[in-house]
Amino acid sequence: MKLRLRLALTVVAVSVPMVAGLGYVQHSLRQRNQAEVLEASTLARMQAGERERCEAQPETWRTRRGGPPRPEGLGAPDRPPRPEGPGGPPPEGGPGVVMHFAYDARLESRNPRAPVVSESVRRDALEGRTSVVRRTSENGESQLDVLVRMPWSEGPCAFVLARRLAPRGPPLGGMPPPEVLAIPFLAVLAMVVALGPMVRRVRQLTSEVRASASSRYVAPVQVRGNDEVTELARAFQEARAEIQHQLSQQEAREQALRDFLANTTHDVMTPLTVLQGHLSTLQQRLRRGDALDPAVVGDAMGEAHYIASLVHNLAAAARLEAGQPQAEFAAVDLNAVISRVLGRHQPIARQQRIALESGVPEAAVCVHGDVTLIEQAVSNIVFNGIHHGREDGHVAVVLEHSREKRFRLRVIDDGPGIPEAERARLMERRFRGNAARTRGLAGQGLGLHITQHVAQVHGWALTLAASEYGGLEVVLEGPSST
Known part of the structure; x- marks a missing residue:
């Protein structure tokens, strides 16, 4: 109607x-x-x-x-x-x-x-x-x-x-006088006349909303006047801005997904091709009955370890870069996290003749956070220490806990280290493309970017400094729940 x-x-x-x-x-x-x-x-x-x-x-x-x-x-x-006189009826x-x-x-x-x-x-x-x-x-x-x-x-x-x-x-x-009967007719007439401009404005607003929707909400909706129709136009305009924001976020997520797939293909295929070459060499030596070359086996293990670490980092980066991370906060035992990380990296550390050690308090140190993100952040720091350490070197993971209910997790290595200028640049870097995924010195950019982002999500501090043993010391610190 x-x-x-x-x-x-x-x-x-x-x-x-x-x-x-x-x-x-x-x-x-x-x-x-x-x-x-x-x-x-x-x-x-x-x-x-x-x-x-x-x-x-x-x-x-x-x-x-x-x-x-x-x-x-x-x-x-x-x-x-009452009768009028004897027997007489009253007059009409x-x-x-x-x-x-x-x-x-x-x-x-x-x-x-x-x-x-x-x-x-x-x-x-x-x-x-x-x-x-x-x-x-x-x-x-x-x-x-x-x-x-x-x-x-x-x-x-x-x-x-x-x-x-x-x-x-x-x-x-009976019927009311004409001036009374004219009230509803005059009211209807006045209503029809008064509604003319409003109906035109509503129709114009409807046309503008449809035009904006057909242009994927690029065309604006005009806000005119200062009445209820204006408020409706303003509400449509606010909804249009919100829809544009949602569309831009969706496009950004889709672009991030496309970039993630493209970079994943590029980054995984390189070490996978190297791993296939090592496995082919081992297979040929086995067919000839030759003894296995420990160096080739070690390189194959290193490539497999790198691929596993890279896949975990890519998944964490996609999760963090897509917008608000869906972190599931709960009590996290840092002692158990360190134990799992060391167990995962111990085989490759032995293969590269790097001593992987740890020092944690006897009582469990617990924090409130997302266990998957925290474990990936710690794993990135330990992986960097092993991957860029020197042969017969050391990587130590030290967890400290203060009475003020604060923890301090230190990963120390005695490798070649990173110059101070490079350390500042790596801390400022954001994950934006292949430049942050290379396997050279800048390859730490992806892992450290993820670690820095995880620290920000949990309200922790991440610092990089030269260690007293000549290598790099990475420190994560923040409040604990124990």
């Missing part, structure tokens, strides 16, 4: 009971006005000379305008009328007839034609009320009776009954 039609129907639905109420009020006021006019005219008539005529001939005094009346019981239309009344009858202080009339006063009217009049009004209807006529107390309290004309007979009209006084 269109907006204009809906509002027009709403106005009509509200106006109909309003018009009915106004008609009822008008009808009530008209009836009240009729009773007041009849009371005032009766008092004025009696004070203008009718009192003397009434008191001079109370048995026959009666006034009327119009045709002869048809008196009935006052306030009791179902009661049979006609439309617009006004009659007056006189009563004494006890509400008794000496005129046999006067209507009988009902008990309810008698009770109200004798209580001191200046007038008593009763309305009845019968045989298609409405009857208005007003019993008026005269300023004098004695004599046969202490009360005067004014009776008005008229054809009975429609319920509630």
Whole structure:
């Protein structure tokens, strides 16, 4: 249903009971006005000379305008009328007839034609009320009776009954006057005219929203004015900005995924090709019955270890670079993490004749964090120490815990180390492409980038410094939960 039609129907639905109420009020006021006019005219008539005529001939005094009346019981239309004389019926009344009858202080009339006063009217009049009004209807006529107390309290004309007979009209006084009936029509007309500009603005806003959606929310939605339609346009504009932000994030994630797949293929295929070459060499020597070359076996193990570490790093990088990492925080035992990392790297360390050692407190040191990310960060530091260490060298993992509930994890090696300028550059580097994935000195960029990001997620500090043994010392420190 269109907006204009809906509002027009709403106005009509509200106006109909309003018009009915106004008609009822008008009808009530008209009836009240009729009773007041009849009371005032009766008092004025009696004070203008009718009192003397009434008191001079109370048995026959009666006034009327119009045709002869048809008196009935006052306030009791179902009661049979009092007869006029022996066996004579009361005269018939006609439309617009006004009659007056006189009563004494006890509400008794000496005129046999006067209507009988009902008990309810008698009770109200004798209580001191200046007038008593009763309305009845019968045989298609409405009857208005007003019993008026005269300023004098004695004599046969202490009360005067004014009776008005008229054809009975429609319920509630019939149709309201034209000015009342015009209210709903004027309201509907004003509503239709006033809604014209608003409907046009809503249609224009609908067109702009559709155009923005068809352009993948590049086209803006105009915000004009300062009303509810403006608020709606502003809400659409805010929704458009949010959708654009979500689309840009989605495109960034998709681009990161494409880059991840491309770089993974490139980075994994190089060591995998080298590993295949080593395995082919070993296979040829086995076929010839030659003894295995320990150097070839060691190189093959190193390539396999590198591939495993690279795959773990690529997965962690994709998880961290895609936006908010879905870290699952829980209690993490750093002692157990160090034990698992050393167990994973011990075979390759022995192959390269590097002593991999550790020193941890007897009591478990626990932190609140994501165990997978923490283990990958520690593994990256240990891998760098082994991968870039010297033969017959050492890599030590030392975990310290203070009374202030802070931990300090140090990975120390005695390898060639990294110049201070290179250390600062590696700490500032972000994962952005192949430059951070090479296997040379810059190859530490991926692992250290992941470690630095994990530290930021957990609120820890990561520092790189020259070790006292000539190599590199990497330190992770932060609060503990034990």
